Amino acid sequence: MxxxxxxxxxxxxxxxxxxxxxxxxxxEPLTCTAEAPCVVRIRTVVPQASPWGKVVALxxxxxxxxxxxxxxxxxxxxxxxxxxxxRQCLAGKIGGVAVSNGALASAVEELTAxxxxxxxxxxxxxxxxxxxxxxxxxxxxxxxxxxxxxxxxNGFREFAAKDTFITSPADLAGKAMRSQPAKHHLAxxxxxxxxxxxIQVAEVPGSLANGTATGYxxxxxxxxxxxxxxxxxxxTVSDHIYQGASVAWCKSWFDRLPVDLQAILAKPRPKLExxxxxxxxxFNDKKMPEKYEADGIQMKKLSADQKAVFKKAxxxxxxxxxxxxxxDGRKLLDLLEASR
Numbered sequence: 001m002x003x004x005x006x007x008x009x010x011x012x013x014x015x016x017x018x019x020x021x022x023x024x025x026x027x028e029p030l031t032c033t034a035e036a037p038c039v040v041r042i043r044t045v046v047p048q049a050s051p052w053g054k055v056v057a058l059x060x061x062x063x064x065x066x067x068x069x070x071x072x073x074x075x076x077x078x079x080x081x082x083x084x085x086x087r088q089c090l091a092g093k094i095g096g097v098a099v100s101n102g103a104l105a106s107a108v109e110e111l112t113a114x115x116x117x118x119x120x121x122x123x124x125x126x127x128x129x130x131x132x133x134x135x136x137x138x139x140x141x142x143x144x145x146x147x148x149x150x151x152x153x154n155g156f157r158e159f160a161a162k163d164t165f166i167t168s169p170a171d172l173a174g175k176a177m178r179s180q181p182a183k184h185h186l187a188x189x190x191x192x193x194x195x196x197x198x199i200q201v202a203e204v205p206g207s208l209a210n211g212t213a214t215g216y217x218x219x220x221x222x223x224x225x226x227x228x229x230x231x232x233x234x235x236t237v238s239d240h241i242y243q244g245a246s247v248a249w250c251k252s253w254f255d256r257l258p259v260d261l262q263a264i265l266a267k268p269r270p271k272l273e274x275x276x277x278x279x280x281x282x283f284n285d286k287k288m289p290e291k292y293e294a295d296g297i298q299m300k301k302l303s304a305d306q307k308a309v310f311k312k313a314x315x316x317x318x319x320x321x322x323x324x325x326x327x328d329g330r331k332l333l334d335l336l337e338a339s340r
Contacts, residue, residue, distance in 0.1 A: 012159065016044070019292060023211065028256070028291050029256050029257075029258070030256045030257055030258070031051070031258075032067070032070040032071060032257065032258060032261055033070055034068055034069035034070055037067075037069055037070050037071055037072040037161060038070065038071055038072070038261070039072050039073075039074050040063070040071055040072065040073045040074065040095055040096065040265075041073075041074045041075075041076060041094055041095060041096075042056060042060075042073055042074065042075040042096060043075075043076045043079045043085045043088070043094055043096075043097060043098070044056075044075070044076070044077060044078075044079060044097070044098040044099065045078060045079050045080070045081070045082050045085075045099070045201050045226075046077065046078070046086070046098075047077055047225050047226075048075070048077045048205070049225075050218055050221070051221070051279030051280045051282075052098070052152065052163070052245075052275065052276065052280070053075075053077075053277070054276070054279060055152060055272060055276035055279075056073070056075055056098065056247075056254055057274065058272055058275065059073065059150065059247070059269070060072075060073035060075070061120075062269070062272070063264060063265065066264045066267075067261055067264050068221070070194045070261060071144050071261055071264065071265070072213055077241070078187065078202070080201065080202050081200050081201070082097075082099040082100060082102075082103030083103055083181060084202075085097045085099060085103070086099060086103055086104060086106055086107050087106075087107070088213065089107075089146070089248075089250040090107055090145050090250070090252075091097065092250065092252045092253060094250060094253075095249060095250050095254070096147075096149075096247065096248060096249040096250050096253070096254075096279055097146075097246075097247075097248055097250070098152075098230065098245070098246075098247045098248075099182075099245060099246065099248075100154050100243055100244070100245045101114045101115055101243065101244045101245060102115055102180050102184070102185060102243060103180075103182070104141075104246060105182050105183075106181070106182065107144055107145070107185070108140060108144040109145075109325065109326075109329065110140045110325060110326060110329035110332055111137070111140070111141075111324070111332075112182070112183070112184050112321055112329070113321065113332045113333040113336060114130065114133075114137075114244050114246060114328055114332075114336065115241050115242060115243050116184060116241075116317060116318045116321060116333075117184075117185070117188050117240050117241055117310075117311070117314040117315075117317050117318070118241075118310070118311040118314065119241075119318075119336065119337070119340070120241060120242040120306075120340055121239075123253050123281065125255075125340040126153075126242050126244070126340070127277075128339055128340060129335075129336045129337075129339040129340040130151065130244060130336070131264065132333050132335060132336075132339035133336055133339065134148075134151070136328075136331065136335060137331055137332070139328075140328050141246075141248060143253065143328075145250065145251045145252065146248040146249065146250065146251055147248060147249040147251055147254050147265070147266055148246060148248055148251075149246070149247045149248060149249055149265060149266060150246065150247035150269060150273060150276075151244065151245075151246060151268075151273050151277075152244070152245040152247065152273070152276050152277070152280070153242075153243065153244050153245055153247065153276075153277055153280055153289070154218070154221075154243040154244070154245055154280070155219040155220075155221065155222075155242070155243065155280055155281065155284040156219065156221050156239040156240075156242050156243075157170075157217045157218055157219055157238075157239075157240060157241045157242075157243055158213055158217060158218070158219070158220060158235055158236060158237050158238050158239065158240075158286070159215065159216075159217050159235070159236040159238050159240070160216055160217065160218070160223060160229070160232045160234065160235045160236070161175070161214055161215030161232055161233075161234050161236075162208065162214050162215060162231065162232050162233060162234075162289075163214060163233070163234070164234055165234045165236050165298070165300050166215070166234075166236045166238070167236060167300065167302060167306055168306065168309060168310075169192045169193055169309065169310065169313045169335070170193075172192045172193050172194040173193040173194070174193065174194070174195065174216050175194045175195065175214055175215060175304065176194075176195050176197055176198065176212065176213050176215075177189055177194045177195065177196055177213060177214065177215050177216060177217070178197055178198075178199045178204050178207060178213040178215070178216035178304040179196035179197060179198050179216075179217075181198035182200065184317055184321060185241075186198065187316075187317045187320065188240075188241070188314050188317050191313055191314050191316055191317060192310070192313055192314065194211050197212065197213055197215060199212070199213060201226055202226075203234040204216060204226065204227075205226075205227045205228055205230065205231055208228065208231035209231055209311050211299065215232065216228060216232075216239075217238075217241070218282050219243070219284050220235070220283075220288035220289065220292065221280060221283045221284045224288055224291065224292075229292065229295070229297065230295075231314065233296075233298060233326075234298050234299075234300075235292060235296060235297055235299045235300075236298070236299075236300055236301075236302060237299060237300065237301040237302065238302050238307065238310065239307070239308055240307075240314070241300075244298075249265055249266075249321050253268075306317070318333075321333070
């Protein structure tokens with residue numbers, strides 16, 4: 001099974017993109033030709049052999065063909081840090097990013113609204129709400145220096161631990177858990193009584209092995225591909241956060257492109273998005289549970305009553321966000337809640 005999964009993933013990726021940017025000090029328009037194309041470097045923490053990689057490969061092929069070879073994508077896989085990629089994008093050192101919405105929230109804090117605890121109960125709610133919010137998301141991201149290009153997803157995040165299932169907040173009391181560094185992820189763990197540790201993606205397996213962290217939360221697919229799952233024995237299917245992702249171009253670089261090439265990169269690609277979402281869901285919902293079982297990892301799904309306890313315990317994260325965010329952030333959260 002492992003061989004078949006690895007083969008199915010090859011050529012595929014929650015990769016998302018980083019336009020290759022010239023020096024931040026250069027402001028002159030770019031000249032892009034088939035003989036000397038403008039290189040669109042893509043940075044992401046995900047590996048190339050993943051469903052997200054498939055999306056980026058298809059995007060690269062389409063962009064090259066539609067631009068007549070004047071644009072070329074160059075992907076840098078498995079970067080150590082999503083927030084670092086976002087900072088480089090804003091600094092004009094790269095041309096785009098392919099990252100989780102939680103990582104983008106480090107620069108566009110309003111995007112926190114898209115992945116608050118228990119905002120969505122299922123894919124249908126997430127799809128409906130995020131489709132309705134797309135124009136507002138693009139507007140908010142543009143104000144912060146990003147061009148929204150492709151919707152993707154990491155999926156529903158689950159709790160994983162070395163020593164026990166996590167079926168109530170009491171199971172997290174005092175437990176050292178790896179947390180995504182985004183503010184709302186840290187706040188969620190604190191609300192549940194855990195001690196969050198924002199360890200970089202590449203360092204999580206070692207931290208689990210040496211006891212710096214005793215668990216984490218992430219999707220089944222990402223945790224497996226990043227090598228985290230090999231260090232745990234228990235997965236609690238909690239679905240506590242739906243995590244979206246985005247391919248976003250760095251506006252300072254994007255604005256220097258010829259207008260026709262800007263249109264190609266910003267072109268809506270709903271069929272490509274559906275391919276990506278479908279692949280990720282197949283792996284998270286079917287292939288990964290089978291692989292985890294084969295690897296001897298125990299899995300348990302929270303009951304509706306157990307999930308309600310977690311939802312109540314983390315409700316303050318949403319309340320705090322609503323109180324502290326901008327008018328755009330509140331507008332986005334209101335739209336998501338009304339549209340789901």
